[in-house]
Amino acid sequence: MSKRADDRRQSGAGRSADANRPVISMQGVAKVYRSGTIETAALREIDLRIMPGEFLAVIGPSGSGKSTLMNLIGCLDVPTAGRYDFDGRDVASLSSEAMADLRNRSIGFVFQSFHLLPHATARENVEMPLLFAGLGTRARRERALEMLARVGLTERAEHLPTQISGGEMQRVAIARALANRPQVILADEPTGNLDTRTGRGIIDLFLALNKERVTVVLITHDLRLACQASRIVKIEDGRIVHDGADVPDEVMA
Numbered sequence: 001m002s003k004r005a006d007d008r009r010q011s012g013a014g015r016s017a018d019a020n021r022p023v024i025s026m027q028g029v030a031k032v033y034r035s036g037t038i039e040t041a042a043l044r045e046i047d048l049r050i051m052p053g054e055f056l057a058v059i060g061p062s063g064s065g066k067s068t069l070m071n072l073i074g075c076l077d078v079p080t081a082g083r084y085d086f087d088g089r090d091v092a093s094l095s096s097e098a099m100a101d102l103r104n105r106s107i108g109f110v111f112q113s114f115h116l117l118p119h120a121t122a123r124e125n126v127e128m129p130l131l132f133a134g135l136g137t138r139a140r141r142e143r144a145l146e147m148l149a150r151v152g153l154t155e156r157a158e159h160l161p162t163q164i165s166g167g168e169m170q171r172v173a174i175a176r177a178l179a180n181r182p183q184v185i186l187a188d189e190p191t192g193n194l195d196t197r198t199g200r201g202i203i204d205l206f207l208a209l210n211k212e213r214v215t216v217v218l219i220t221h222d223l224r225l226a227c228q229a230s231r232i233v234k235i236e237d238g239r240i241v242h243d244g245a246d247v248p249d250e251v252m253a
Helices: 003-011 066-073 096-106 122-132 137-150 166-178 196-211
Strands: 024-035 038-050 055-059 081-086 107-111 184-188 215-219 231-236 239-244
Touching: 024 066, 038 066, 038 239, 055 066, 055 196, 066 184, 066 215, 096 107, 107 166, 122 137, 122 166, 137 166, 166 184, 166 196, 184 196, 196 215
Parallel strands: 055 215, 055 231, 107 184, 184 215
Antiparallel strands: 024 038, 024 081, 231 239
């Protein structure tokens, strides 16, 4: 077996999530950052299960641990303690190559600042993860155009980021996140740079994707957006203090 094939076997790239098994499962997860002799606990004893097709919002004040949790869910980092399984696979057991493959194929990232290549068209930006996945030129183009159509941007396919609006740039970013048909969309403050009306359109798009059984994890400080999710997790001081379909009282205040 080739090294790349073995990495794909480790990552489980291309597998379909078992509907009866959590796509994300954390047990006793902690994350400690060390600087010399100083230790800072960013997450403490996190127990979290996310099933395929859920729409989960993670809320909490600045410094609560939201970003650290996002990094762990997105396989950008590994826990200091505890266990994190993505679709039944222990993330800590994967090689760095297998983890990178898992990120590219199984997780779609959407960020507040879009992270589009400025000199690439919308279509070319959407094609980037497909290039890393090894798709041929024709297949990349067809898939990218399919994803742009899905987010309503067919007519903007050959436009540069400087030629489209902020809301359209975020739609391109979502199309790029969908390109490899990932198991999970991980959105970090996706409406933070958008006006209220445009942000509402982006959330409507996530809701529509979720109706198609796409698993969505939304990291946000905007409590109004969090209320659109079917489940809300609140973090304070690195611990989960609320987890449920019901909305915390302070969200409705």
